Amino acid sequence: MCPAVAQPIVALESTLITHGFAYPRNFQVAQEIEQAVRDAGAQPATIAVLNGQVKIGLSDDELEALAKSRDARKCSVRDLGIVIGLGLDGSTTVAATMFLAARHGIGVFATGGIGGVHRGHPFDVSADLIELSRTPVTVVCAGAKALLDLPLTFEHLETLGVPVIGYQTDEIPAFYSRRSGLRADICAETPQDVARIVRARRALGLPGGELVCAPVPREAELPREVAEEAIIEAQRRADAAGIHGPAATPFMLDQIAKLTGGASVRANVALLINNARIAAHIARAMIDE
Secondary structure (H helix, E strand, O other): OOOOOOOOEEEEOOHHHHHHOOOOHHHHHHHHHHHHHHHOOOEEEEEEEEOOEEEEOOOHHHHHHHHHOOOOEEEOHHHHHHHHHOOOOEEEOHHHHHHHHHHOOOOEEEOOOEOOEEOOEEEEEOHHHHHHHHOOOEEEEOOEOOOEOHHHHHHHHHHHOOOEEEEOOOEOOEOOEOOOOOEOOEEEOOHHHHHHHHHHHHHHOOOOOEEEEOOOOHHHOOOHHHHHHHHHHHHHHHHHOOOOHHHHHHHHHHHHHHHOOOHHHHHHHHHHHHHHHHHHHHHHHHHHO
């Protein structure tokens, strides 16, 4: 009798469902991301807190209920005790998803873009960066969200000891755009390359995870100059309205979508699906080798 083979699993965040898109598009995008993982040979596990219970993998009914919810709290790690203790609903950010994925033995996680250092507000640093430095999960993304200060964000990751791996690129992508002008620490051409790096780090007992950065598909790319112009104007509007902290990102993403005529949303969806597919390949490579 052959021994059972471990099932490759990819963790998925749920904040993009509650705070990234409006219903019903958020539900549709969540389903498309999960299907991309399945099509690439892995099992998706969207993570959330429902009625105070941690859920690792949601049914379609649970996904849709979360997509319709207006009460789900956006949860970073600091919020998990609150929503669980009080029996609330919560959607998980990159940091919280990493934490819960690691606790349940899931080592690969796909998202859109990580948080980082906010432009003009270097004191405003996302908890995502700290979690990357201490939780052993490989995060596949399209870089940090383009509305952030990218040089400071990746300098911060270097200080924290987090390796930044370009997936089939030697340059860190800028979320909507394929290039940022910032060099990745290494270019990994295949999922197997990523798996070898991860295994070596785990064998050495190094803390934290890895950031795998994959460029947005070329056909969906928002030209860098167009994205940058929209970001600068969105930041100006946020500053004028006094919007900072957790409220800044959703406000600015909404403004950028309006300023680009929806092109930023199309790029966002394309990179989410692309990242999910790549994460599934990496999860399979982690088992196969």
